[in-house]
Amino acid sequence: xxxxxxxxxxxxxxxxxxxxxxxxxxxxxxxxxxxxxxxxxxxxxxxxxxxxxxxxxxxxxxxxxxxxxxxxxxxxxxxxxxxxxxxxxxxxxxxxxxxxxxxxxxxxxxxxxxxxxxxxxxxxxxxxxxxxxxxxxxxxxxxxxxxxxxxxxxxxxxxxxxxxxxxxxxxxxxxxxxxxxxxxxxxxxxxxxxxxxxxxxxxxxxxxxxxxxxxxxxxxxxxxxxxxxxxxxxxxxxxxxxxxxxxxxxxxxxxxxxxxxxxxxxxxxxxxxxxxxxxxxxxxxxxxxxxxxxxxxxxxxxxxxxxxxxxxxxxxxxxxxxxxxxxxxxxxxxxxxxxxxxxxxxxxxxx
Amino acid sequence: xxxxxxxxxxxxxxxxxxxxxxxxxxxxxxxxxxxxxxxxxxxxxxxxxxxxxxxxxxxxxxxxxxxxxxxxxxxxxxxxxxxxxxxxxxxxxxxxxxxxxxxxxxxxxxxxxxxxxxxxxxxxxxxxxxxxxxxxxxxxxxxxxxxxxxxxxxxxxxxxxxxxxxxxxxxxxxxxxxxxxxxxxxxxxxxxxxxxxxxxxxxxxxxxxxxxxxxxxxxxxxxxxxxxxxxxxxxxxxxxxxxxxxxxxxxxxxxxxxxxxxxxxxxxxxxxxxxxxxxxxxxxxxxxxxxxxxxxxxxxxxxxxxxxxxxxxxxxxxxxxxxxxxxxxxxxxxxxxxxxxxxxxxxxxxx
Numbered sequence: 001x002x003x004x005x006x007x008x009x010x011x012x013x014x015x016x017x018x019x020x021x022x023x024x025x026x027x028x029x030x031x032x033x034x035x036x037x038x039x040x041x042x043x044x045x046x047x048x049x050x051x052x053x054x055x056x057x058x059x060x061x062x063x064x065x066x067x068x069x070x071x072x073x074x075x076x077x078x079x080x081x082x083x084x085x086x087x088x089x090x091x092x093x094x095x096x097x098x099x100x101x102x103x104x105x106x107x108x109x110x111x112x113x114x115x116x117x118x119x120x121x122x123x124x125x126x127x128x129x130x131x132x133x134x135x136x137x138x139x140x141x142x143x144x145x146x147x148x149x150x151x152x153x154x155x156x157x158x159x160x161x162x163x164x165x166x167x168x169x170x171x172x173x174x175x176x177x178x179x180x181x182x183x184x185x186x187x188x189x190x191x192x193x194x195x196x197x198x199x200x201x202x203x204x205x206x207x208x209x210x211x212x213x214x215x216x217x218x219x220x221x222x223x224x225x226x227x228x229x230x231x232x233x234x235x236x237x238x239x240x241x242x243x244x245x246x247x248x249x250x251x252x253x254x255x256x257x258x259x260x261x262x263x264x265x266x267x268x269x270x271x272x273x274x275x276x277x278x279x280x281x282x283x284x285x286x287x288x289x290x291x292x293x294x295x296x297x298x299x300x301x302x303x304x305x306x307x308x309x310x311x312x313x314x315x316x317x318x319x320x321x322x323x324x325x326x327x328x329x330x331x332x333x334x335x336x337x338x339x340x341x342x343x344x345x346x347x348x349x350x351x
Numbered sequence: 352x353x354x355x356x357x358x359x360x361x362x363x364x365x366x367x368x369x370x371x372x373x374x375x376x377x378x379x380x381x382x383x384x385x386x387x388x389x390x391x392x393x394x395x396x397x398x399x400x401x402x403x404x405x406x407x408x409x410x411x412x413x414x415x416x417x418x419x420x421x422x423x424x425x426x427x428x429x430x431x432x433x434x435x436x437x438x439x440x441x442x443x444x445x446x447x448x449x450x451x452x453x454x455x456x457x458x459x460x461x462x463x464x465x466x467x468x469x470x471x472x473x474x475x476x477x478x479x480x481x482x483x484x485x486x487x488x489x490x491x492x493x494x495x496x497x498x499x500x501x502x503x504x505x506x507x508x509x510x511x512x513x514x515x516x517x518x519x520x521x522x523x524x525x526x527x528x529x530x531x532x533x534x535x536x537x538x539x540x541x542x543x544x545x546x547x548x549x550x551x552x553x554x555x556x557x558x559x560x561x562x563x564x565x566x567x568x569x570x571x572x573x574x575x576x577x578x579x580x581x582x583x584x585x586x587x588x589x590x591x592x593x594x595x596x597x598x599x600x601x602x603x604x605x606x607x608x609x610x611x612x613x614x615x616x617x618x619x620x621x622x623x624x625x626x627x628x629x630x631x632x633x634x635x636x637x638x639x640x641x642x643x644x645x646x647x648x649x650x651x652x653x654x655x656x657x658x659x660x661x662x663x664x665x666x667x668x669x670x671x672x673x674x675x676x677x678x679x680x681x682x683x684x685x686x687x688x689x690x691x692x693x694x695x696x697x698x699x700x701x702x
Contacts, residue, residue: 119592167523170591171598173579203593222573228524239586240521241470242554247522 047158048077048099048138051146054106054125059090060263061146061256064287066097068150071287075155077138081131104131119259126177126206127196133182133189145178147256149284154230154252157181163214164224166231168207169239173218177207178255179231233257237277244276254280263288398509399428399450399489402497405457405476410441411614412497412607415638417448419501422638426506428489432482455482470610477528477557478547484533484540496529498607500635505581505603508532514565515575517582519558520590524569528558529606530582584608588628595627605631614639 049069053062066078079100082091094101107127132143142157144150157164162183165175182188192213201208211217217224228236229250234257236244256262262284400420404413417429430451433442445452458478483494493508495501508515513534516526533539543564552559562568568575579587580601585608587595607613613635 167518168591168594169520169523171579171587171594172518172520172523173598174591174594202597203591208593208597218576218578219573222570222576225569225573227569228522235590236522239590240519240525240554242559243519243522243525246553246559247524 046077046138047140048079048135048142049074050079050081050132050135050141050143052081052104052126052129052132052143053086053090053094053146054083054128055085056087056090057261057263058146059086059094060288061148061261062094063097064149064284065144065146067290068287069144069154070097071290072150072153074153076142076158079135079138079141081128083125083128102135104128107131127201127209129177129206130189130192130196130209133184133192134186135184136186138184140181140183143177143180143182144253145255147261148178148231149254149256149280149287150252151254151283152252157226157230160226161224163210163217164226165217166226166228169233169235174207174211175214175217175225176231176233176255176257177210178233178257179226179253180210181226227252229253231255234277234280248276254283256280256284397428397489398491399430399486399493400425401430401432401483401486401492401494403432403455403477403480403483403494404437404441404445404497405434405479406436407438407441408612408614409497410437410445411639412499412612413445414448415635416495416497416499416501418641419638420495420505421448422641423501423504425504427493427509430486430489430492432479434476434479453486455479458482478552478560480528480557481540481543481547481560484535484543485537486535487537489535491532491534494528494531494533495604496606498612499529499582500605500607500631500638501603502605502634503603508577508581511577512575514561514568515577516568517577517579520584520586525558525562526565526568526576527582527584527606527608528556528561529584529608530577530604531561532577578603580604582606585628585631599627605634607631607635 049065051062051065053059062080066080069076069078077099078097079102080094080098081102081104082094083104083106085106091101105128106125107130108125129143132141135141140158140162142154158181160181163175163180165177165180168174168176192209195213196209199209199212202212229247230252232248232251232253233255262281400416402413402416404410413431417431420427420429428450429448430453431445431449432453432455433445434455434457436457442452456479457476458481459476480494483492486492491509491513493505509532511532514526514531516528516531519525519527543560546564547560550560550563553563580598581603583599583602583604584606613632
């Protein structure tokens, strides 16, 4: 097992180790010791969706990732990596919806300069993501950021090879690292760590690191370019609405990029936000509030977060209980309003 | 010769025909009559850069396209298509910098609904662009929008096949139609017209039409994905600054997307604009004000447009006359300030 990773099943472990790669003094310590933990048996080799939680609030997102995958009938395992700072209560709730909860040490880039340029100082911790290559109990995995929402069955992604990902709208010769197909390998993990130590990340987060490591992505193999609908960034709603209207109905995975997440309900309303963004936020909340496969974990995560008013209204109108979805896609819930919202962009009329 | 197109060399012709494809009443008239014109002999089959001018103001941009191509030593012809509404005075000035000035009929999509959604009601006229497929005196061409600035020799683009283009940041499974490699063909031209009549354009402009016509672009052939640096959209400066800092130095063609152009100097300053955008605007003005290959055409175009203050300052500091550039890239002019500007994004300190 790779250093810095310990596997647990329905069990929580604490480790306060934080590695800042960018800091040369700490760089030598980049290979963290194995956390104090029980090493539990893992399942047979197979394929898995993997996500990452580095704070209690992101647990809400991870729950939606797991539930939306299951709603659409995935046959693969659903796994979450968790850093030691996540509370035991939250980890307990994750156990109720994930097949495996895996403790990993935090890794931070410590690259405040590039993170400042990115405008996202909090993303240094996403270096932790590279621990996913240590999940060698699986032959192939698909990583999904915890701020994604699965809208359809996407098991066909396992037909792709490493490293397959969709383009990033910000600089489309880079892939967005919120959704990618990879092959666990301790050798790749070690190479990634060495690359991080030597080159850092041009954006201070995992995306800059992974793009410079898998640098042939933009030119080498078209089959490793996932269609954009597998990582449909919320930014496209603002930047090229006609394309979103044309192709958005095929969305497979929606990605709530940016600093404000659906669970940040009190601040999610933004000036100039197209109403179709509200639509996806509502879908997210419906998934979060649904109790299709397990007892509700809400008590653990969103003590201080109230669902947005729009969702309450939907509940009262449709008596939505979370167990009514028999369609193949959550989008079908909104079929009547979807087109209307798309065709009448009125940025200032949200909620 | 295809209907709607007439070739002229240092000669202007007027034709007020405007075809609105989207209007079913007018659709039957989509095959416009040949304009009244002289048909002049054309050069031997070869390769050409092609741009399009549909208004007097865009003549300023076209001049910069031609000059920046020549500055970087292109060996190909440089050609401009012009619609009849462009003044004779402006067309005369274009003759001084282009190898060929070709009159074409205006085609407008007339699709106000999608153009409104795009936020660019003026772009319906870009349907005129498809006339470029009629330039069968050339075996292969590269189209450049008149709001692009060439920063290096890009003749290697002729090694690519139709349809090669760079991804659009707004929806990266679409290509941006500001820069693309194509093969003139009357058959393709006719097919494009038929496609436009039958399907229209999902964004009301040429980009939506071309993307639905060349619909296999996102999945078929990686060699038809031009690197993003061949069509570096100004939007990336705002949306993913670290990637711009990492890869921007390799920029080959900068594209001033959006409604405000460098020649709109009085309104180009925008709140939140990173200083590196000023850098490209300054490069554009330097190219426009340079008189390296021909007498200055400014009198024809920008009677009411003053260069931004920053450019005046550069002139006084460096006594720039437009004939001093001996570097292989205009970017070298700004090598000292380039990195500084990139590494110190201060959105509110422009000019």
